[in-house]
Amino acid sequence: MPWTPDQPIISLKNVHKSFGQTEVLRGISMDVMKGEVVCIIGPSGSGKSTLIRCINALNDIQGGSITVEGQELRDPKLDLLALRKKVGMVFQQYNLFPHKTALENVMMAPIKVLKQNRAEVEIRARALMKKVRLEGKEDAYPGELSGGQQQRVAIARSLAMNPDVMLFDEVTAALDPETVKEVLVTIKDLAAEGMTCILVTHEMGFAREIADRVYFTDRGVIVEYGPPQSFFDDAKDPRTKQFLSQIL
Amino acid sequence: MNPGRIKGHLPVLLPARKLMLSDIPLHDRLFNVWTAGALLIAFLVTAIGPSFAQAEAAPARSILTILFEWTPSIAKAFGFNVLISIMAMAIGTVLGVGLGVLQVSPRSMIRRLAWIVTQFFRNSPWLVLLFYCILLIPFKITLFGMSVPFPGWIKAVIGLSLPVMAYMSEYMRGAINSIPSGQWESAQSLGFTRFQTMRDIILPQTIKRVLPPWMNLYAVLTMATPLVSIVGVNEVMSLTRAALSAESRVDLLIPMYLYILCWFFLYCYPISTLTGRLERRYSVKL
Ligand SMILES: Nc1ncnc2c1ncn2[C@@H]1O[C@H](COP(=O)(O)OP(=O)(O)OP(=O)(O)O)[C@@H](O)[C@H]1O
Numbered sequence: 371m372p373w374t375p376d377q378p379i380i381s382l383k384n385v386h387k388s389f390g391q392t393e394v395l396r397g398i399s400m401d402v403m404k405g406e407v408v409c410i411i412g413p414s415g416s417g418k419s420t421l422i423r424c425i426n427a428l429n430d431i432q433g434g435s436i437t438v439e440g441q442e443l444r445d446p447k448l449d450l451l452a453l454r455k456k457v458g459m460v461f462q463q464y465n466l467f468p469h470k471t472a473l474e475n476v477m478m479a480p481i482k483v484l485k486q487n488r489a490e491v492e493i494r495a496r497a498l499m500k501k502v503r504l505e506g507k508e509d510a511y512p513g514e515l516s517g518g519q520q521q522r523v524a525i526a527r528s529l530a531m532n533p534d535v536m537l538f539d540e541v542t543a544a545l546d547p548e549t550v551k552e553v554l555v556t557i558k559d560l561a562a563e564g565m566t567c568i569l570v571t572h573e574m575g576f577a578r579e580i581a582d583r584v585y586f587t588d589r590g591v592i593v594e595y596g597p598p599q600s601f602f603d604d605a606k607d608p609r610t611k612q613f614l615s616q617i618l
Numbered sequence: 619m620n621p622g623r624i625k626g627h628l629p630v631l632l633p634a635r636k637l638m639l640s641d642i643p644l645h646d647r648l649f650n651v652w653t654a655g656a657l658l659i660a661f662l663v664t665a666i667g668p669s670f671a672q673a674e675a676a677p678a679r680s681i682l683t684i685l686f687e688w689t690p691s692i693a694k695a696f697g698f699n700v701l702i703s704i705m706a707m708a709i710g711t712v713l714g715v716g717l718g719v720l721q722v723s724p725r726s727m728i729r730r731l732a733w734i735v736t737q738f739f740r741n742s743p744w745l746v747l748l749f750y751c752i753l754l755i756p757f758k759i760t761l762f763g764m765s766v767p768f769p770g771w772i773k774a775v776i777g778l779s780l781p782v783m784a785y786m787s788e789y790m791r792g793a794i795n796s797i798p799s800g801q802w803e804s805a806q807s808l809g810f811t812r813f814q815t816m817r818d819i820i821l822p823q824t825i826k827r828v829l830p831p832w833m834n835l836y837a838v839l840t841m842a843t844p845l846v847s848i849v850g851v852n853e854v855m856s857l858t859r860a861a862l863s864a865e866s867r868v869d870l871l872i873p874m875y876l877y878i879l880c881w882f883f884l885y886c887y888p889i890s891t892l893t894g895r896l897e898r899r900y901s902v903k904l
């Protein structure tokens with residue numbers, strides 16, 4: 371059955387994930403529709419990163435199912451490249467390639483992986499640099515850029531693959547408070563354009579502002595979720611309440 | 619007690635100390651370009667001095683004249699040493715990078731095999747490896763009706779490239795493992811295969827780290843090239859022996875070998891210096 375946009379673009383059903391003996395995800399279910407922005411919050415070690423990494427198959431799962439645009443990730447015939455084209459990911463530590471300039475970082479995957487024409491890729495890459503407000507920094511090496519600038523290059527690098535979904539794993543956690551904003555603005559632009567986004571974040575104000583839904587995870591399960599308004603102002607579960615009272 | 623340190627005073631507050639002789643590590647104090655130069659001069663004086671005295675007695679040429687006369691031949695032979703070292707280094711480097719990459723293969727069979735090969739050649743005496751290559755490789759190999767001759771010096775190159783390969787393999791393994799795992803993950807999330815990640819992202823980043831030990835290895839290899847004289851290759855040591863027997867002068871022995879040492883020193887010392895400089899530069903950056 372082919373996927374149509376009225377079905378969830380990402381669907382997790384009863385996902386279980388273990389590292390050896392320790393079960394990190396213990397039955398996670400969630401549906402994300404195209405164009406939605408979903409925020410995941412929760413205490414450290416609750417499995418947020420693991421969850422998000424399962425969605426682009428950086429981690430495999432031991433139980434349940436994950437589909438991206440209808441494609442089951444546990445299918446042994448899964449086309450990994452096709453999946454990674456659809457799902458972009460940005461990491462807390464930027465992970466730019468330090469031996470390449472900012473522009474080359476953005477151009478690398480389309481040229482090396484998708485074998486696209488270099489000249490066309492360069493035009494798109496320059497446009498992306500502009501989009502993340504880094505015009506003029508094309509020839510800088512990652513080491514010469516601030517954390518916020520590096521993180522925006524990392525976003526542009528992911529966007530160069532033309533993904534349908536973007537995953538953000540605490541992308542502002544390693545940044546100075548002043549530079550957090552410039553990255554959040556970039557993500558907000560993306561969300562406004564209709565990009566499907568799944569964000570792990572500790573920026574509650576930001577989550578409240580852009581999320582369609584907020585999920586609270588603890589010890590590998592989703593404790594509670596809902597639209598930001600009711601989630602933040604009217605949490606039901608005591609664990610959620612306690613977490614929110616600590617962080618807000 | 620150190621008189622410069624007063625209780626309660628942080629060393630930060632003390633005036634900057636001048637660099638003292640005692641600050642330089644013993645190794646650097648004993649072995650540097652000045653002591654090497656002084657030793658050379660001392661050797662030359664003791665070796666050549668008496669020969670001047672003899673030169674007055676007998677109508678023989680002076681040692682310096684003889685050395686000077688032999689210089690073109692020595693230069694040519696030394697050039698052969700350099701050629702052997704460069705070729706062995708090139709082959710060993712290519713093989714070593716490949717072997718190093720296999721040492722971090724996700725397949726444990728391949729990883730273990732590459733590790734065994736690396737350890738075997740890294741812990742074998744170079745001379746024994748040379749003998750083995752001379753003995754095992756035939757004089758010529760016939761491939762598809764074409765016979766390729768294998769002169770002794772090519773076998774020697776192969777023999778010397780084996781330990782280079784093994785050392786290089788270890789350097790590469792260390793360098794690859796030192797690249798943060800985030801590089802692998804971000805490449806993976808961008809759709810790079812393992813091979814593409816290795817080629818386009820990981821290996822280019824190992825160059826900086828591997829360059830200093832690689833250059834050091836080259837200097838060591840160059841100094842090991844006289845070994846090939848033992849297996850009958852006409853390099854600088856063989857030539858020296860030939861020269862000595864042609865001149866048949868006992869007093870030539872020490873100055874001649876000293877002269878050869880100078881050649882090696884002048885070739886290898888700049889490499890070592892540059893290596894040290896690169897090491898210091900990169901150790902700050904990385
Ligand atoms: N590769 C791994 N091998 C073994 N255990 C792991 C691995 N990755 C994560 N874990 C464990 O899984 C649990 C969840 O980790 P995860 O990184 O998903 O948490 P998190 O919610 O992202 O926390 P944080 O807010 O600190 O990033 C932790 O207990 C962690 O120790």
Ligand SMILES: [Mg+2]
Nearest residue numbers: 418419420540
């Ligand atoms: Mg995390």
